[in-house]
Amino acid sequence: MSKSDRVADQPKPPSGPRATYPTEQSPQSRRRWFIICSVGVVVLGLVIAYLGWKQFADPEISGSATGHEVLSSNSIAVQYTVNRQNPDEAVSCVVRGRAQDGAEVGRREVLIPASDQVQVGARTVVQTSRPAVIGELFGCTAAVPSYLQPEN
Incomplete structure (x- = not known):
């Protein structure tokens, strides 16, 4: 056996297109x-x-303002409804008054006590630092602060 015979037995490395493109x-x-x-x-x-x-x-607790009434230059009444999936729990809501320029001029936290109704309507008077032009419900939560807990 010569040296050239052993080289011929080994496979030739690919060349041309097969070497460039995968199989x-x-x-x-x-x-x-x-x-x-x-x-x-x-x-x-x-x-x-x-x-x-x-x-x-649908969130567990939602609310929306249904109306407002400007009572004086330093107070506004806000009417709102609160919807909750579990009416057996009390809910805390924040109601606020806003001035002509959009600034918040008054805020009040309100306790909506537990009841047997899923939807509850309420009216709250908010004291303001200057004349308010609109009253709105900022939001509601089931995490009622301890200072708003109902007295038993």
Whole structure:
């Protein structure tokens, strides 16, 4: 055996287009990538659906101002409704008055006591530091501060 015979037995390294471009993948490899990508798309879709549901689902407690009445240059009455999924719990709401320039000129925290009604209407007078032109319900929460707890 000569030295040249041993070189001929070894496979030739690829050259030309086969060396530049990868060889085709096996069907099993393509199927595996398809399954991995499909599972990834489904998981991503479920995460997006959950985040959308959390963002746009009905909140446990919501409220809206239904009207206001300017009583004097330093007070405004605000009428509002509060909706809650669990009416057995007390709710704390913040009602405020705003001036012509949009500045908050008065604020009051109000306790909505537990009841058997899901929707409760209320009216609150807010003292202001200057004339208010609108009264609004800023927000409501189930985390009632201790100083607003009803006396038993």
